[in-house]
Structure formats: C-alpha cells, structure tokens
Amino acid sequence: MRNFKIYLFSILSLITILVIPFTIHAAENKIIYNLDLTFNKEVHSIKGTEIVKYTNHSLLPIDTIYFHLNPNAFRNTKSKLYQRYENLLDEPAYLNIHSVKINGENADFHGDKTVSMAVILPKTLYPSDSITIYTEFTTKIPRGKHFFCPSYSKGAYQLIFFYPKVEHFYNCGWKPELYKTVADPFGVPSSYKVSLTLPNEFKAVGSLILNSTTQLPNNFVQLNYSGQYLQEIGFSISSNYKISHLKLNNTTITLLTKDNKHNYKIQEQNVKEVVSDIINYYSDYFLPFQSSHLSIVSGNIPGGFATANFIILNSKIYRGIKNIDYQSIQVLSHEIAHQYFGFLVNANESYETWLNEGFANYAASKYLTNRYPLLREKHNYPVTNFTKQTNKLFNLLFLSMEQEQIGQPVYTPNRTTDFSILSDQTKYFKGQKVLEMMEYILGDSLFKSVINEYIKRQKFHITTTEDFFRIAEEVSSHDFSGFYKTWVESSSIPDLKILKVKKMKDIAPDQHITEIVITDEPKCHLPVEINAIDEIGDTLTKSGIWLSDKPDTISFHSSTSIKKISLDPRKKIWEFNRRNNHYPQKILFKFLIDAPRIDAYQIFYYPTFDFNRTDITRIGLKLRGRYWINMRPFFPAQSLDEWYASINYGIKTKTLGYDFSYSTSLLSMLFKPRVSLRARNYFGLFESKISSEIYIGEIKYPIIHQMQGYKKLIFGAQYENVRTSKFLNESNWQKGKLFYPFLDFINFHNWGSYRHTLRIKANFGIKSLYTDYAYQKYSIDGQLKFRISKRPWIYQRLFFGKSSGNVPAQQNFYFFGKNIFENLTFESYRLVKGAGDMRGYGGRSLKGKNIITTNTEIRWNLAGTGEATFDFILFYDTGVIPSNLTKITWNQLKHDAGIGLEFNAFEAIMIGMHFPIWVSHPEEGKNPIAFRWVFSSWLNL
Ligand SMILES: [Zn+2]
Structure with a gap:
C-alpha cells in the first residue's frame, strides 16, 4: 500500500502512499453511512454522529459488529505504530466514542480505546436482516502529515480514516485478530451521506459530491455531500487554499491548492492539462474513466495518497506537476491509475496487492513512455540531457532493489505467512515487470484486449491472480502456466x-x-x-x-x-545478470562517476589527492572498474564485482606509489562471501591485505525498508605489513608483518524515536614464522539515540577497548579515530568511526592498549526527513587511555566540549564539522579555549 521512492541526490524523500480500502464493489451498497460532522479549528477535532445501516449479507447470524477506529493506532506515543512513522505525527491522535445506541437504547461496546471496537448487538442479526447503529464520537486531528491517520499542518487538514468504520466481514465470520492493524484494508461498497459544518473561511473537497451548502449563524457553513459505491472516503479542509474545477467528459475534477497569487492561473492550467491528459490516455487505453467526480489536493503528507475519488499529493509533487516534472507526473499517474486498479477492479489487498500496485505502476509507466516527451514539448520544457539523466537515475533507483526482496513470489496461493512480509519492491516493481513481460509475449494490442477484458469482467468484483491469468489465457489463447510458475510463484530470477x-x-x-x-x-x-x-x-x-x-x-x-x-x-x-548477454562483453569508460549500468563493465577514471604529513600531498590517477549485477547497484555489498588500480606521486618525498584492489562476491556459495584483495605501496612501504566477509542473519537495508534494523557478522583475516609509526609523529620506524583473524558483530535497530547500535570487534594477532606480533584486541562500541521531543535528540556513546600482547602501533586504540590527521586518503577518513571520538585531541595521535571514551551529545535537528537529517550538535567528550584499567584516576581523564554540524543520510553517509572549543589538556603552550576544528565523514554502503 505504500510506495517508497528515494532521491539520493535531492535529500528529500518522496513517498507515494496508496491506501486501497478495497472491496467487493457489487451492484449494491453494502453499508449505508450517514455522518454529521462538525469541524472545530480551535481544538483541531471533528465532533460527529454516525448512523450506520448495516445489513447482514452473510449466511451466518451475527451477535457483534466490529468498528475500526483508526486514529487510536496513534493514541500512544510509545506504540510501535506511532514510532514506526516517527516524523509523521507531532502528537497523538484519538477517536473517542461517547455513546453507541441501537434502536434508541444504549448498547454495550468495548475496545473503544483500541483500533477495533466491538459493539454487542441486543439481539442476533440474522442473514439479510438490517440494524441501525448510532454513534457519537470525537476525532482528535493531530499536527503532522500522516498517510494512515487524520492530521493537519500549515492550515490544511487531511481527513482520512477518521470515522468509525465497520470492519470487513469475511465469509467465515469476523476476524478480530486481523483488525488490529492500521488503516483497515477492507472496505465494501457503501453509500455515504455526509454533512460537514465548518467555519466560513474553510474550504473542503473530497471523495463525495457536494449537493448543497447552507449558511449557518456565527459564520459557519454546512456542506452536504453524498456518494455511492465507495469503499472509503476522505476530505481535505483548509482555509488558505483555492478550489478550481475541470470538466472532462463525464467527470468533474476538483483541484484544491494553495493560492500563490502570482502565476496561480497559468500554473493551475498546467495541472489541469496534465490531469486531463492522463485521464484521457487511460480512458483511451483502458476503459472510459468511470467516476463522475475526482478531487486532487495539494497537501502535506509525504508522496501521494489515493482513496476512492480522492487523491492527495504532497505540495512539492503538486508543484512538480506545474513544471511538468517527471517524478511528480509518475506519482500522479500512479494514483489516478488506482481509480481503475484498486477502486474499480479490486484485488484482495491481503494477498494480491500486486494486482493493484503492479497495475498502477504499469499504467503510469505506459503513460510516461508514451506521453511525457510530448508533454514536455507542448509546455516548452525541452527534454534535455539533464532531464534524461535524472529520469534515468530515477528509474534506476526504482530498480535498485535487493535481489532477495524482489525475488519474492508476487503471489502464493494459500500462503500461511502475513502479507506484510511482501516487500514494497515486490508489490510495485516485480508486479509491474510481470505485466510488462506479459505484454512483451502477447504484443501491445493483444495485451490491451486482455486488460480491457479483465476490467470489464472484474469491475465491482474481488479479483484474484488466478482470475487475471484465466482471463489472459482465454483472451490470448497463450498458455501462461510456465510463465506463472517462474514469475508469479517462484522467488528465483532467471x-x-x-x-x-x-x-x-x-x-x-x-x-x-x-x-x-x-x-x-x-x-x-x-x-x-x-x-x-x-x-x-x-x-x-x-x-x-x-x-x-x-x-x-x-x-x-x-x-x-x-x-x-x-x-x-x-x-x-527481467533477469539476474545482463553482462553475459553481450559478446564481446561491453566495457564503458567514464570520467568520475556515472549512473550505474547493468549490462556493461564500467571503468571510471579520476584524479586522487591524498594528504599526509610526510608528503603533504600525493597526487595520482585512479581507475575503478565496476560491474553492477541484477539491477541493485546501490547495494554493492552482496553482488558487486569491483577493482581499482591507482598510481600516485608524493610531492615532498618524491616517491611513486600504487594501490590495487579487487573484491568480488561469491554469489553461488553459501552465505555469498565477499572476498577482497588489496596491495599498495606508498613511501616505499608495501602493504597487502586479503580479507573475506560473510553476512549472516537478517540484513535489512535502512534505505529501502522503513528502518527496522539489521545484524551483521563479519569475519575474516588480514595479512599486512605494518606501516611505520613515523606517520604517527614518532621518530622510530616500526616495521613488521602482521596476520590477524577478526570478528565483527554489528547490531543496529531503529524503533523510531529510539535507536541503538552495538558493535563488538575482536582481532587476534597471530605470531608465526612469517609474522611478528602476537596480541589480542577487543572493543565494544555502544551507541544510543533517543528523541526528547520533535527536534532535540540525546545521543550517548560508550566505547571500550582492551588489548594485550605485542600490539603494533597502528593496531593501538586512538583517542580520535585511527591516524586521523596522518596517512590520509579520503578513504581513511571513514575509519574515524569505530574508535574513540575525543574530538579535541584530533591531531595528536594519543594512543594506548586500553581505552574508555564516552560522548554525550544533544542534537538539534535543523532539517531533515525520515532518511536524511542535518543536526546542530552540542557535545561533551570524556576519555582515558589508562595503562591499567583497574587503576584509573580522575586526573587521567581528558575532556573536551564544543559544537558541531552533521549531515546524515540513510544511515549510510555522514559528513560532519566539529569545533571542540574547550579541551581539558591542550597541547603545550595552547589555551584550553581556542578555535579548533575537526572534519569527519563516513560511508556505510
Ligand atoms: Zn499505489
């Protein structure tokens, strides 16, 4: 139901959400809702009465009726659901039930503080009997921008999932255990009559048709709406927005957007044209657009949202449509497509959501391919190389999923597991691909007939994957059984x-x-x-x-x-490895960096600059060869085949150096181990490494998933020539050979307002005939971050390290990073993370066999979305490098404090600038308070 798209390069993340409250859209309205709502702008709430006429359409007698009270999922800030979408609400929501009456008598109800309330019927409701339930309720609209909860921000109120709604009754009865989730996915075609009372200055649009307006005393207005065969309804209410209409064949389109006076008319004209173009295209390609009414609203929730006859687009996306922006039009055309796939033909959301999302993506892609270039041309926005590149990147991001996730079957009949394990990628993109491959088999016009027949026949029905394939086979006479096995049921990719x-x-x-x-x-x-x-x-x-x-x-x-x-x-x-599709294999040379290509070896060349005290600067040239396997270029850890070769020249030492590396993932082996080889020679010192990493257990990439966390176990061995400690500002050179197996365990969790990372590392230096050091080295790195309120966070880190034996200098624990101002390629900046972060002692290479450091920070979130943040930091560091861990005195402790700025994105990239203003033990002759700075960054791809 959600669709996550990430723009790595624009920081902003764009989320398209579609919630399909779905249905049996049969020829009759199954439930009749009569809502009388009063909006209160002072306390941000809706006070309402609801009269539900419920008819027992099943073959079973009913004693209880369940109502879904969606806002109660966000009643408690400690709840997982509240925290899961941490940035979307600023305060809790609730839907309070004041009374429930049946036939004028108070009825028993319980669970009214939860998402699912049970109303006990005074007498059994037999098949085809009807009952009328009267409810009084108040819905608190919290400040925020949620796609699963009513919310408001910047004077605009999004009323979605805001009223007591009857839960779905299954053939076999109620399923209370299923109702505990957010945003009831089931809806049956219902008739709605709504009267909405608002202060005069507010405007409202939504799923329903406005029949009449009544002026009330005290500057209030009552709007009377109705609608038929709707699975769900939503409204948008705002005071500073402007409504405009567009009549298209049999459909009235209502647009609600901020009135930014200057070029409102011209820009709104563009939106109208794009919306018309999409609907005309769909009407022509599929069936004529069926709804008589569609509202499209510029709102605050991230991405796009659709329910029956009602679409909310994030204001940035809405603006994007005015400028004929590709991504924005993709979101809009996806959401409009849901009016066919989701609200006209309804797939069972629990099991077959790919039929909704895959089709909506398919339709949007079809539209963009055929109409986007023309649209740009018509509106005088030339399709430049830049546009092409960004579109390419955008598509690539869409396709850059984990093989494991996209490898899920789109649909498994009789699945025993929860549908929520289906990744968004599977639902949206594998779904789209499956349809496009069917189109490739049948050809455009035959596949078009299949879709048209599918819509015609399944309109107003619950549809299954089998239904769709049966229709496809009937219409086309093509046998899809083999295709079905590979692409629908299987998890392997050919x-x-x-x-x-x-x-x-x-x-x-x-x-x-x-x-x-x-x-x-x-x-x-x-x-x-x-x-x-x-x-x-x-x-x-x-x-x-x-x-x-x-x-x-x-x-x-x-x-x-x-x-x-x-x-x-x-x-x-759609296949696993496209490079072996070419003879001879394709090789591309590119300067710096380019969007990944999945069918060729890409070799990039770029200049390198390494900074260190010995050389001041080493300049060089690097060639980097990359091969992206299986459309998941942004997750190299498991599948990237990569090498680089560089030569460089030290300006001061006048020495030549080289650096070679090769790493590959052995995908056919158990656990897909990644093997790396590296050899380099700078300053006449040779160093080589061989290492192997194995990922065990669950790895969830925070970029794609809604950040639940992962565990990694990396182990392997390294062999290297120890480099000289001259780089560490000492007069003696230290040389020797070193071999050490290592273990590295990382556990990261994000619970929304609370996050923790635990990293345990162990190195064992083994002395043998060929090596010189015997030692053990352990470290524990614990980090904790929790949100105090909307912007401020508290961050606490504890780093503990202990080693014993003959430890080479560079395997010591450093007070700040590892060799931070020494031996610095840009690459080694990454090493900063993982050792003590005593920011005030950056340049001094304080090191030892034991270390304890703590970092306490208050982080003020200056800007950010869920995936990227920009923080102002107030920090206090304290630490000690004791020779004996049991005899630490207060005097040995060193401290520093200061301020900093840090940019974090996707838990994968960090760039920080820190100013340790105060240092307890400054360098000789220096003042404790002085201007100092430390730059740090890391990359976690
Ligand atoms: Zn969708």
Whole structure:
C-alpha cells in the first residue's frame, strides 16, 4: 500500500502512499453511512454522529459488529505504530466514542480505546436482516502529515480514516485478530451521506459530491455531500487554499491548492492539462474513466495518497506537476491509475496487492513512455540531457532493489505467512515487470484486449491472480502456466546468457556462419530476441525464440564477420545478470562517476589527492572498474564485482606509489562471501591485505525498508605489513608483518524515536614464522539515540577497548579515530568511526592498549526527513587511555566540549564539522579555549 521512492541526490524523500480500502464493489451498497460532522479549528477535532445501516449479507447470524477506529493506532506515543512513522505525527491522535445506541437504547461496546471496537448487538442479526447503529464520537486531528491517520499542518487538514468504520466481514465470520492493524484494508461498497459544518473561511473537497451548502449563524457553513459505491472516503479542509474545477467528459475534477497569487492561473492550467491528459490516455487505453467526480489536493503528507475519488499529493509533487516534472507526473499517474486498479477492479489487498500496485505502476509507466516527451514539448520544457539523466537515475533507483526482496513470489496461493512480509519492491516493481513481460509475449494490442477484458469482467468484483491469468489465457489463447510458475510463484530470477560463440569461416567467400549457444536458468518462459552486428554495421535480428531445456544454438548467416552480439537487446526480460548477454562483453569508460549500468563493465577514471604529513600531498590517477549485477547497484555489498588500480606521486618525498584492489562476491556459495584483495605501496612501504566477509542473519537495508534494523557478522583475516609509526609523529620506524583473524558483530535497530547500535570487534594477532606480533584486541562500541521531543535528540556513546600482547602501533586504540590527521586518503577518513571520538585531541595521535571514551551529545535537528537529517550538535567528550584499567584516576581523564554540524543520510553517509572549543589538556603552550576544528565523514554502503 505504500510506495517508497528515494532521491539520493535531492535529500528529500518522496513517498507515494496508496491506501486501497478495497472491496467487493457489487451492484449494491453494502453499508449505508450517514455522518454529521462538525469541524472545530480551535481544538483541531471533528465532533460527529454516525448512523450506520448495516445489513447482514452473510449466511451466518451475527451477535457483534466490529468498528475500526483508526486514529487510536496513534493514541500512544510509545506504540510501535506511532514510532514506526516517527516524523509523521507531532502528537497523538484519538477517536473517542461517547455513546453507541441501537434502536434508541444504549448498547454495550468495548475496545473503544483500541483500533477495533466491538459493539454487542441486543439481539442476533440474522442473514439479510438490517440494524441501525448510532454513534457519537470525537476525532482528535493531530499536527503532522500522516498517510494512515487524520492530521493537519500549515492550515490544511487531511481527513482520512477518521470515522468509525465497520470492519470487513469475511465469509467465515469476523476476524478480530486481523483488525488490529492500521488503516483497515477492507472496505465494501457503501453509500455515504455526509454533512460537514465548518467555519466560513474553510474550504473542503473530497471523495463525495457536494449537493448543497447552507449558511449557518456565527459564520459557519454546512456542506452536504453524498456518494455511492465507495469503499472509503476522505476530505481535505483548509482555509488558505483555492478550489478550481475541470470538466472532462463525464467527470468533474476538483483541484484544491494553495493560492500563490502570482502565476496561480497559468500554473493551475498546467495541472489541469496534465490531469486531463492522463485521464484521457487511460480512458483511451483502458476503459472510459468511470467516476463522475475526482478531487486532487495539494497537501502535506509525504508522496501521494489515493482513496476512492480522492487523491492527495504532497505540495512539492503538486508543484512538480506545474513544471511538468517527471517524478511528480509518475506519482500522479500512479494514483489516478488506482481509480481503475484498486477502486474499480479490486484485488484482495491481503494477498494480491500486486494486482493493484503492479497495475498502477504499469499504467503510469505506459503513460510516461508514451506521453511525457510530448508533454514536455507542448509546455516548452525541452527534454534535455539533464532531464534524461535524472529520469534515468530515477528509474534506476526504482530498480535498485535487493535481489532477495524482489525475488519474492508476487503471489502464493494459500500462503500461511502475513502479507506484510511482501516487500514494497515486490508489490510495485516485480508486479509491474510481470505485466510488462506479459505484454512483451502477447504484443501491445493483444495485451490491451486482455486488460480491457479483465476490467470489464472484474469491475465491482474481488479479483484474484488466478482470475487475471484465466482471463489472459482465454483472451490470448497463450498458455501462461510456465510463465506463472517462474514469475508469479517462484522467488528465483532467471539468468539468460551467451554460453559460446563459434565463428565458421572459409565456407565460401562472403559466407560467414556464426553459431551462438544460449541458455536460461531457471527457465524464463519468454521469447528471446538476439541481435548480431556484422563488420559493415548491419544488424541481423532473430526474435521470438523459445528456448528449450538444453542450451540452444542460434545461427546467423552473414556476408561479413559478426562483430557484436547482444541477447535481449531491448531489455524486455527481467533477469539476474545482463553482462553475459553481450559478446564481446561491453566495457564503458567514464570520467568520475556515472549512473550505474547493468549490462556493461564500467571503468571510471579520476584524479586522487591524498594528504599526509610526510608528503603533504600525493597526487595520482585512479581507475575503478565496476560491474553492477541484477539491477541493485546501490547495494554493492552482496553482488558487486569491483577493482581499482591507482598510481600516485608524493610531492615532498618524491616517491611513486600504487594501490590495487579487487573484491568480488561469491554469489553461488553459501552465505555469498565477499572476498577482497588489496596491495599498495606508498613511501616505499608495501602493504597487502586479503580479507573475506560473510553476512549472516537478517540484513535489512535502512534505505529501502522503513528502518527496522539489521545484524551483521563479519569475519575474516588480514595479512599486512605494518606501516611505520613515523606517520604517527614518532621518530622510530616500526616495521613488521602482521596476520590477524577478526570478528565483527554489528547490531543496529531503529524503533523510531529510539535507536541503538552495538558493535563488538575482536582481532587476534597471530605470531608465526612469517609474522611478528602476537596480541589480542577487543572493543565494544555502544551507541544510543533517543528523541526528547520533535527536534532535540540525546545521543550517548560508550566505547571500550582492551588489548594485550605485542600490539603494533597502528593496531593501538586512538583517542580520535585511527591516524586521523596522518596517512590520509579520503578513504581513511571513514575509519574515524569505530574508535574513540575525543574530538579535541584530533591531531595528536594519543594512543594506548586500553581505552574508555564516552560522548554525550544533544542534537538539534535543523532539517531533515525520515532518511536524511542535518543536526546542530552540542557535545561533551570524556576519555582515558589508562595503562591499567583497574587503576584509573580522575586526573587521567581528558575532556573536551564544543559544537558541531552533521549531515546524515540513510544511515549510510555522514559528513560532519566539529569545533571542540574547550579541551581539558591542550597541547603545550595552547589555551584550553581556542578555535579548533575537526572534519569527519563516513560511508556505510
Ligand atoms: Zn499505489
């Protein structure tokens, strides 16, 4: 139901949410709601009465009726649901029930402080009997911008999930255990009559049609609405917004947006044109748009939200539409598509949400592909290279999912597990891909007939995946059983590859035969296309090849020799590894950095600058080769094959140096170990490393998931030549060989307002014939962060380290980072995290075998979304490097304090500037209070 899109580069994260309260949209209204609502702007609440006429449409007698009181999910700031969407509400919400009456008598009810209230019926309600339930309630609208709760900000109120709503009655009865979730996913077609009383200056739009307006005394107005066959309703109320209308065929579109006087009219015209264009496109491509009424509102909730006949778009997205922005139009076209897929044809949200989200994404992508360039042109926004690049990046971000997550089956009948384990990626993007691949098999027009037939037949019905495939097979006469197994039920992703290329020459002059052996594993059940380009540049194409169970041989006859071959050149098949689709393998050279390509080796070249005391600067050139596997370029840890080679020159020492590295993930092995090799030589000192990392247990990437946490266990071994301690400002050189196995355990959790990280590290230096150091080294790093209120956080860190034996200088514990101002490539800045953070002692390389440091911070969140923050920091550090841990005296303790600024994004990138103004033990001749600064950063990709 939610759809997370992240712009790494614009900090702002954009979240599209769709909540489909879904349904049996049968020919009759199953429930009749009559709501009388009064909005109170002083206390931000809705006081209301509700009359529900409920008819027992089941075959079972009913003694209890359950109501969903959604705001109560956010009643308690300690609740997981409240904390899970930590930035979305500033205060709790509630829906209080004052009385429940049936036939004029007070009825028993309980659970009214929870999300699901049970109303006990005075007498059994038999099939096809009706009952009328009268409820008095107050809904507190909290300050915030939530997509699962009514909320307000900047004078705009979003009324969603705000009234007592009858829970879904299943064939087998009520399911109270299912009702505990937020935003009741089930709805049945219902008739609504709503009267809404507002202060005069407020305007309202929503899912319903406005029938009449009555002026009341004391500057109040009563708006009377009604609507039929709706699964859910929502309203937006605001005082400083402006309403405009647009009539399109049989649909009235109502827009509600902030009135920024200057070019309101012109900009609103653009929105109208885009909305019309989308609806016309869908009406033409699918069926004519069915609703007589649709409201689109510029609001404050992140991303986009849709319910029946009502769409809320974040004001940034709304503005984006005015400027014909790709991303914004994607969100809008996705949400409009839900009026077909979700509110006209309804898939069972619990099991088959991919039919809603996959179709909405499919429709939006279809629209953008066909109309976006024209739209830009028409509105005089040329499709520049920049636009193309950002669109590319945007699409790439969409596709950059974890293989494990997208590898889920989109639908498994009789699944025993909770549907919520289905990742958003699976629902949205695998769903979209499955549909696009079906379109590729059948061709555009036949697949269009399939969709049209699907909408026609399933309109107002609960739809299943089986229904959809049955209709697809009937309409197309294509057997989808193999396809269904691979793409719907299975979790593995096929890999299509060129196994061998045989060129046969000298058959006859000007006669070349090229045999290409290709295979797919597991079977993709899709027709394959293959291109061959000959010496003179002619392209030969074979398409519609259905592969057998064994490797297949495709032959090309050409007059000149074949130079290039590419399998699935139009990228129609979604597969695991696209690099092996090319002959010869593609290599791209790029300066600095470029968007990842999934079908080629990318080699980047860029200058390097390393700073250290010995050399001042080393300048060099680096080549970095990268291969992104399986459309998940932003998560290299498990699948990236990477190497780099660099040479550099030290300005002061006049020495040449080099640095080589190669790392790869052995994907076919258990636990997919990552193996890295590194060799470098700076200042005439050689250093080499071999290490291997294995990830065990749950790894959840905070970028994509709503940050629940992960555990990692990394272990391996390193072998290196210890570098000289001259870099650490000492006169003696230290040389030697070092071998140490290591263990590293990391546990990170984010509970919203409370976060913790625990990291335990152990190194064991082994002395043998070839190595010189025998030692043990352990460290425990605990970090805790919790929110005091909206902006301020308290951060506490405790770092403890202990080592014994013959510890080489660079394996010591440092008061600030590791060699922070020494030996500094940009890379080694990353090492700052993980050792003592005594910011005031940065330049001094204070080190020892034991260390205890604590950092206490108050962090004031200056700006930020859920994923990126910019903090002002007040810090106090204290620490000690004792020779004996049991005999620490007060005098040994060192302190510093100061202020800082820090930017954090996605728990993956940190850039900080800290000013330790006060230092308890300054360098000789220096004042304890002075201007000092420390720069730090780390990357956690
Ligand atoms: Zn959606």
